[in-house]
Amino acid sequence: MYLSRLGVLAAVASCGGTCEAPPPSDAGPADSGPDSGLTDCPDAGFLGDPDSPPDLEIIAVQPDGSFVPILDGDEVGLHTPFQGGKVILAGALLTNVELVDCGRLRVGALLRDPTQPGEPAVYNEERHVRYEPMPDRPGWAVPRLINDERNMAPNLESCGLDPYPRDTDGCEWILEVRLEDSRTREILASERLRIMPICPEDDPGDTDVPPELELEQCTCQCAANYTGGRCDKADLPKWIDPPLDCE
Amino acid sequence: MLSATRFLTLSAALAALSGCPGEGPPPPGVTLPEPDQGWQFEVAEFDVPAGHEIQNCYFVEVPEDEEVCVARIEVAQEPGTHHMNVFRLGTQIDLWGEAGDVVYGDSEDRTTPCWRSGNWADWPLVVNSQQSDEGGHYDWTMPDGVVHHFAPGEVLMIQSHYVNGSTQVGEVGHVFVNFHTVPCDGTQELGTMFATNQGIDICPGDLGIEFSSSCGNGFTDPVTVIAANSHYHSRGRNFTIEPYDPIAGEYGEPFYENESWDDPLMATDLDVTITPDQRIGWHCSYDYAPPAGGTTCEDLDAINASKEPTCCYGFGGIVDASEHCNIFVYYYPKVEDFSCI
Numbered sequence: 361m362y363l364s365r366l367g368v369l370a371a372v373a374s375c376g377g378t379c380e381a382p383p384p385s386d387a388g389p390a391d392s393g394p395d396s397g398l399t400d401c402p403d404a405g406f407l408g409d410p411d412s413p414p415d416l417e418i419i420a421v422q423p424d425g426s427f428v429p430i431l432d433g434d435e436v437g438l439h440t441p442f443q444g445g446k447v448i449l450a451g452a453l454l455t456n457v458e459l460v461d462c463g464r465l466r467v468g469a470l471l472r473d474p475t476q477p478g479e480p481a482v483y484n485e486e487r488h489v490r491y492e493p494m495p496d497r498p499g500w501a502v503p504r505l506i507n508d509e510r511n512m513a514p515n516l517e518s519c520g521l522d523p524y525p526r527d528t529d530g531c532e533w534i535l536e537v538r539l540e541d542s543r544t545r546e547i548l549a550s551e552r553l554r555i556m557p558i559c560p561e562d563d564p565g566d567t568d569v570p571p572e573l574e575l576e577q578c579t580c581q582c583a584a585n586y587t588g589g590r591c592d593k594a595d596l597p598k599w600i601d602p603p604l605d606c607e
Numbered sequence: 608m609l610s611a612t613r614f615l616t617l618s619a620a621l622a623a624l625s626g627c628p629g630e631g632p633p634p635p636g637v638t639l640p641e642p643d644q645g646w647q648f649e650v651a652e653f654d655v656p657a658g659h660e661i662q663n664c665y666f667v668e669v670p671e672d673e674e675v676c677v678a679r680i681e682v683a684q685e686p687g688t689h690h691m692n693v694f695r696l697g698t699q700i701d702l703w704g705e706a707g708d709v710v711y712g713d714s715e716d717r718t719t720p721c722w723r724s725g726n727w728a729d730w731p732l733v734v735n736s737q738q739s740d741e742g743g744h745y746d747w748t749m750p751d752g753v754v755h756h757f758a759p760g761e762v763l764m765i766q767s768h769y770v771n772g773s774t775q776v777g778e779v780g781h782v783f784v785n786f787h788t789v790p791c792d793g794t795q796e797l798g799t800m801f802a803t804n805q806g807i808d809i810c811p812g813d814l815g816i817e818f819s820s821s822c823g824n825g826f827t828d829p830v831t832v833i834a835a836n837s838h839y840h841s842r843g844r845n846f847t848i849e850p851y852d853p854i855a856g857e858y859g860e861p862f863y864e865n866e867s868w869d870d871p872l873m874a875t876d877l878d879v880t881i882t883p884d885q886r887i888g889w890h891c892s893y894d895y896a897p898p899a900g901g902t903t904c905e906d907l908d909a910i911n912a913s914k915e916p917t918c919c920y921g922f923g924g925i926v927d928a929s930e931h932c933n934i935f936v937y938y939y940p941k942v943e944d945f946s947c948i
Contacts, residue, residue, distance in 0.1 A: 401812060441806060442806075442911070442912055442921065443805035443806050443921075443922055444725060444805065445805070447806070461814075462812050462813075464813075464816065466817070468819075468856070470856050478854035479854070480853035480854050480884070481821075481853040481854075481856050482824060482853070484819075484820065484821055484851075484853075484856065485804070485806070485818070485819065485820045486817075486818075486819040486820075487806075487816075487817065487818045487819065488813075488816045488817055488818075506808075506810050506917065506919070507808055507810060507911070507913050507914070507915070507917040507919045508808075508913065508914050510806050510808055511808050511810070515806035517806075517820075520947075520948075521728060521729055521946045521947055521948055522822050522823070522824050522825075522945070522947045523824060523825065524824045536856065538856075542817075545857075545858070587729075588697055588698035588728060588729030588946070589697075589698035589699075589729070592698075592700075
């Protein structure tokens with residue numbers, strides 16, 4: 361049902377047309393060249409039912425650019441992206457949306473703490489993601505793979521230097537994914553699910569430590585109250601994972 | 608192995624600046640008188656060859672023998688600077704030094720420790736300046752009673768980045784930083800936030816592409832933001848910083864907005880309250896432009912670790928071949944020095 365990475369690449373290859381650029385800024389960059397602003401990209405128009413509001417289904421993008429749906433209560437892998445850190449690439453399939461501006465739509469992801477009043481977002485990221493029609497699901501749009509998986513979904517940094525007094529790895533959190541208006545940031549559609557972020561046994565993006573230490577590094581970085589230097593390579597073999605702190 | 612080289616101590620640097628008797632007057636260039644109360648750091652002149660970017664990390668020592676409070680900071684830089692940041696030291700990874708050491712970084716070798724931001728990811732920010740016009744002179748007096756605290760002999764790191772490339776031209780680097788001290792009685796300590804969004808990627812066809820994030824778990828009491836600055840490269844279109852409401856998941860009205868990438872606004876007249884139930888959010892937007900001035904798509908793809916040729920700009924310090932999305936926020940009273948990297 362869902363596209364593999366190969367399927368996404370095939371879909372990209374079939375794109376045609378030229379997209380409209382958004383209104384120019386009054387203060388454009390000094391080095392904008394004549395080639396900037398135009399590229400081949402889908403001219404897909406409206407996908408879905410124009411009389412229905414936008415809707416989404418939450419997905420987790422994988423390090424290889426494939427993706428899987430996230431269902432309520434699912435475990436979701438924490439991965440090391442190009443830029444480092446530990447992220448959940450939490451994105452969305454979309455319907456009842458119009459693909460203009462090269463299919464660029466603003467998607468946000470928030471990791472909320474269910475133990476606190478109001479379930480505040482502890483981590484969040486919003487970005488423009490380029491969408492294209494989903495070949496095997498009429499009326500739906502799928503993130504387009506450009507360069508690598510980081511461009512397919514918000515990079516929801518879920519551990520690290522903005523410390524929080526609660527474990528990320530192994531605790532239940534609320535994942536919210538949103539479609540927002542690209543210019544006003546108004547929320548057009550959103551969904552929340554209970555998830556459990558999990559450090560994977562094998563993290564292909566983590567080249568900083570030997571494979572046998574990847575899990576230790578992740579659990580160390582994603583335990584409560586992270587401080588810089590806590591997970592140094594030299595110290596990892598001595599890292600003792602404290603009791604799970606989900607309160 | 609740390610590639611630090613002993614360089615001039617503060618006193619030696621000052622002696623070098625003053626020149627030797629009989630050698631004639633120093634060459635013209637930026638100068639800054641020393642403060643009446645306080646001290647001055649100087650980064651001695653260095654050449655920036657055409658087509659190169661130089662980013663050096665200088666380790667210096669607070670030349671005081673007791674705790675001091677700084678209420679005013681002046682910076683003067685030779686025109687063409689890309690940035691100058693001063694950090695306290697944090698976790699030692701691959702970048703370190705003792706007072707008087709310098710770790711050199713030429714863009715020809717981006718593996719040197721002064722280029723890799725992960726090496727200073729939790730190093731508390733002291734001050735930053737990107738002012739490249741008017742002699743790069745910048746003079747910031749904090750509100751009454753708000754001060755930076757420094758321990759006697761505390762080691763700081765001054766990072767100076769000059770670019771002599773297609774988007775900026777600085778042939779000589781030269782930096783002065785003055786720390787003006789005041790009595791510590793009755794003062795409140797300044798806190799800082801240095802945060803980046805390193806997941807950015809600006810690809811062909813991207814006009815107005817925007818990335819947003821927030822930082823600041825840990826504001827336990829209300830604080831007041833008094834200054835802010837931003838940093839991105841020449842593809843940057845618009846930068847805003849605003850309060851973020853984690854329960855609504857919404858950004859508030861911007862208290863900082865900047866469209867200039869090479870001489871960004873340092874806002875020093877802010878008076879913005881951030882409550883314990885808020886964080887600080889920021890947005891960076893970009894217009895793609897093809898690489899220029901000898902920089903190629905291959906350069907971009909190499910820096911960006913692209914899995915296939917795409918000519919996208921990823922996060923990185925090389926001005927002509929990568930992008931940034933960084934905020935610098937100054938507030939009081941200090942809770943902690945936030946680093947979201």
